[in-house]
Amino acid sequence: MTRSKVVIHMYVSIDGKIDGPHSSSASSAYYSDELFKMSNADANGRETIQMYAAPATLDLSDFEDAQIPYEDWLPEIESDTWSVSFDRQGKCGWTQNFFDYNGHQMHAIEVVTKQASQAYLAFLQSMNIPYIIGGETEFDFETVLEKLYAHFNIETLAVCGGAMINGAFLKAHVVDQISLVIAPHVNGDENKKASFEAVGQYVDDTFAFDQAKKLSDGGVHLIFKK
Numbered sequence: 001m002t003r004s005k006v007v008i009h010m011y012v013s014i015d016g017k018i019d020g021p022h023s024s025s026a027s028s029a030y031y032s033d034e035l036f037k038m039s040n041a042d043a044n045g046r047e048t049i050q051m052y053a054a055p056a057t058l059d060l061s062d063f064e065d066a067q068i069p070y071e072d073w074l075p076e077i078e079s080d081t082w083s084v085s086f087d088r089q090g091k092c093g094w095t096q097n098f099f100d101y102n103g104h105q106m107h108a109i110e111v112v113t114k115q116a117s118q119a120y121l122a123f124l125q126s127m128n129i130p131y132i133i134g135g136e137t138e139f140d141f142e143t144v145l146e147k148l149y150a151h152f153n154i155e156t157l158a159v160c161g162g163a164m165i166n167g168a169f170l171k172a173h174v175v176d177q178i179s180l181v182i183a184p185h186v187n188g189d190e191n192k193k194a195s196f197e198a199v200g201q202y203v204d205d206t207f208a209f210d211q212a213k214k215l216s217d218g219g220v221h222l223i224f225k226k
Contacts, residue, residue: 002146002149002150003142003145003146003148003149003174004041004145004146004148004149004154004155004156004157005155005156005157005176005177006145006156006157006159006169006174006175006176006177007038007039007156007157007158007159007175007176007177007178007179008158008159008160008166008169008170008175008177008178008179008195009031009034009035009038009039009042009158009159009160009179009181010160010161010166010178010179010180010181010195011023011027011028011031011181011183012180012181012182012183012194012195013182013183013185013186013187014182014183014184014185014186014187015186015187015188016194016195017187017189017192017193017194018161018162018163018192018193018194018195019187019192019193020185020187020189020192021185022183022184022185022187023183025183025184025185025217025219026215026216026217026219027181027182027183027184027215027217027219028181028183030181030215030216030219030221031181032101032102033102034179034181034221035102035158035160036081036102036104038156038158038179039154039155039156039157039158040080040081040082040154040155040156041081041082041083041084041106041109041148041152041154041156041157041158042082042083042084042101042106042157042158042159042160043084043085043086043157043158043159043160043165044083044084044085044086044159044160044161044162044165045085045086045161045162045164045165045166045168046085046086046087046088046089046091046092047162047164048160048161048162048165049083049085049087049092049099050091050092050093052099052101053083053085053092053094053099053108054085054092054093054094054095054099054108055093056093056094056095057093058091058093058120058123060117060119060120060122060123063118063119063120063122063123063126064119066118066119066121066122067118068118068121068122068125070114070118070121070133071133072130072131072132072133072147072151073121073124073125073130073131074130074151075128075130077107077128077130079098079105079106079107080104081104081105081106081107082106082107082108082109082152082154083098083099083101083106083107083108083109084109084111084148084154084157085108085109085110085111086111086134086139086165086168087110087111087112087116088112088113088115088116088137088138088139089112089113089115089116090110090112090115090116090117090120090121090124091120092110094108094124094127094129096127097127097128097129108127108129109129109130109131109132109148109152110124110129110130110131110132111131111132111134111139111144112131112132112133112134113133113134113135113136113137113138113139114133114135114136114137115137130151132144132147132148132151139168139172141168141169141172141174142172142174145157145174158179159175161195162193162197163193163194163195163196163197164197164199166195166196166197167196167197167198167199167201167203170196170198170203170205171198171201171203173205175205175226176225176226177207177210177223177224177225177226178207178223178224179221179222179223180195180221180222180223180224181215181219181220181221182219182220182221182222183217183219184217184218184219205226206226207224207225207226208224208225208226209222209223209224210223210224210225211223
C-alpha cells in the first residue's frame with residue numbers, strides 16, 4: 001500500500017542545535033519557504049505543537065462521560081495544507097483547529113494512541129480536528145503514513161521536530177530524506193537539543209548526499225536521501 005514519503009526537514013546551527021539565536025537569520029525564512037515547496041503537510045511532536053500551536057491548558061470536564069470508540073475519526077474536511085501532531089497521550093490544548101504558519105492556515109490532524117482518553121477524543125471532535133489512532137501505546141508509523149496518504153492525500157510529510165519525534169521516525173526506519181538548513185552560526189550550548197534524539201538507541205540508517213545550496217546569509221541547505 002502507498003504511504004506518505006517522509007522528509008525530516010530541520011533548521012539548525014552549524015553544531016546541529018535546533019534552538020538558539022540563529023533562528024532570526026535569513027536562512028530561517030528560507031527554511032520556512034522551502035517547507036511548502038516540498039510538502040503540503042508538516043508533522044511535529046507533542047512538545048513542539050504545544051509550544052507553537054496548541055498551548056492551552058486542557059479542561060476536559062465537559063467530555064468526562066464520553067464513550068468514544070478507539071477508531072479513526074475522519075470528517076470531510078478540505079485543506080490545502082495540514083499540520084500533523086504526533087500526540088501519543090492526547091495532551092495538545094487546541095483553541096482552534098488550524099495552525100497559522102508562514103502565511104498558510106494549516107488544518108490540524110492529531111495522531112494519538114489508545115493512551116489518549118475518550119474525553120480527549122470527544123474534545124477533538126468538538127473542535128472538528130480529525131484524528132488517527134496510531135497504535136496501542138506506541139506509534140505504528142507505517143500504518144499512520146498509509147492513512148495520511150489515503151485519507152488526506154499527503155504525498156510527502158515534512159517532519160519538522162522536535163528531536164524526539166525525529167528520532168522516533170528514524171528508529172522506525174521510515175525516513176526517506178533528510179533536509180538540513182544550516183544557519184551560519186555556532187550555538188555551543190550543550191543544553192540545547194540537536195535534530196535527533198533516539199533515547200540511547202543506535203539507529204543504523206545510512207543516507208547519501210544528494211545536493212547542496214549556498215544561501216544568501218552564508219548558510220547552506222543540505223539534502224541526503226536514503
